Amino acid sequence: LENSVPSSHVLRERKETIEQLKFLYLPITFGVSEKRLRGQILDEMRSDTPPR
Template identity: 80%
Template sequence: LENSMPSNHVLRERKETIQHLKIVYLPITFGVSEKRLRWLILDELRRDTPPR
């Protein structure tokens, strides 16, 4: 019983931290994924050209 309360508190804190990190990192990851998508599209276009 003694251990259940602190772990619950830790879990709640972790959950809040994860949500905060999501809010902070979502724009960053979106920007990165946007760049990655652009590179993927460029790769696809390059792949469409016949091989030498």
């Protein structure tokens, strides 16, 4: 147990990796979500039904 890596260190490394992945995928996800949002807005403008 004593020579095992502290969980806080592992969590910190994992968080840094997640941050790096977020930074890498931000342009992709932003572009996709932007298109999806535009599609939703256009759909709502086309149909007069209120959004659920």
